[in-house]
Amino acid sequence: MSILSQTPSPHHQHAYWGGIFAMTLCVFVLIASEFMPVSLLTPIARDLGVTEGLAGQGIAISGALAVLTSLTLSTLAGNVNRKFLLLGMTVLMAVSGIVIAIAPNYPVYMLGRALIGVVIGGFWSMSAATAIRLVPQQQVPRALAIFNGGNALATVVAAPLGSYLGATVGWRGAFLCLVPLAIAAFIWQCISLPPMESDKKQMPKGSVLRLFSVSIVPTGLLACGLFFMGQFALFTYVRPFLETVTSVGTSGLSLILLAIGVAGFVGTIIVTTFLNARFYQTLIMIPLLMAAIAGMLLLVGHNIWAVAVLLSLWGLLATAAPTGWWTWIARALPEDAEAGGGVMVAVIQLSIALGSTAGGLVFDSLGWRSAFGLSSLLLLGAVAMTFVTSRQKCKAH
Secondary structure (H helix, E strand, C coil), rough: CHHHHHCCCCCCCCCCHHHHHHHEEEEHHHHHHHHHHHHHHHHHHHHCCCHHHHHHHHHHHHHHHHHHHHHHHHHCCCCCCCHHHHHHHHHHHHHHHHHHHCCCCCCHHHHHHHHHHHHHHHHHHHHHHHHHCCCCCCHHHHHHHHHHHHHHHHHHHHHHHHHHHHHHHHHHHHHHHHHHHHHHHHHHHHHCCCCCCCCCCCCCHHHHHHHCCCCHHHHHHHHHHHHHHHHHHHHHHHHHHHHHHHCCCCCHHHHHHHHHHHHHHHHHHHHHHHHHHCHHHHHHHHHHHHHHHHHHHHCCCCHHHHHHHHHHHHHHHHHHHHHHHHHHHHHHEEEECCHHHHHHHHHHHHHHHHHHHHHHHHHHHHHHHHHHHHHHHCCCCCCHHHHHHHHHHHHHH
């Protein structure tokens, strides 16, 4: 237990890789919890007696709470030991899974989704700072890559696993399956994380607003926000689209969702090569191609093979894109990357909430074609704003 009695030295002599992997398990459960409703929307809506659009708001509320948490946690937490804060977040994640699994009605289900939103915002806004304290400085990128590996793996398995578990043990059982994993992450973090006293040197007040004085930051964040809004206006409603329009069965649904996930995993592996070679061109092409895919789905929505191929390409592009935007914030704000990262978490989560809300309202009132059309328009907006950001960058040089 000597690892618990040590505080990391200022020079990070010790690397707490056990803590990094324990947090990666936490990331895996967190992302799986966040996006599990995507593959279970139909049975959740049926069981709780609400529309699929309303059930989809479960993703919107978790996004909204994540925004509030990411912007306020460091102030509210004050001098609390960061290890205890992470452990508290992990307990809250397990509680959320239990609340959702036993929810007797829609408001209780939404309460469970709100709790997971608090964990998402808190965990992601602390992740970079925690990695910096757990490993030597030159190994921080590797630690963050391992975190994102947990993210990518969860993206691959969450939707098909949720669909499979939903068919075998029901949607409530699917959420309940995440609880033992959250408990395992809690125990592992207890053992492997060192005490992490809060940093007494707080950021100066207004520093987050100061970031917006850098000319490319507001346009870049708007481009990033439009991208995530466009993505989730469509992706949140993939299951009802596949069931009602493409008419796929349970096994076909699981296979298509798995194909989306595997393609996304491949995307995260290969995107770095493109970003290194043509950074802004890659950031522009991703939403442009996704807008084209959304448009093509309007034409071939009834053809299962065409839909499977198009959604796999969608997964490859959509899952790779966040790597580009995190790289962008590090390039745009090299001196303020951590503060910029907190704002980025808020922008992404707010955009997911807005996108899934708008998509749900349009899906329920005007039908799937309008929702997919909205997605395409938002993605084209992201293309335009990314282009503007790239021109500003050129002028700055």
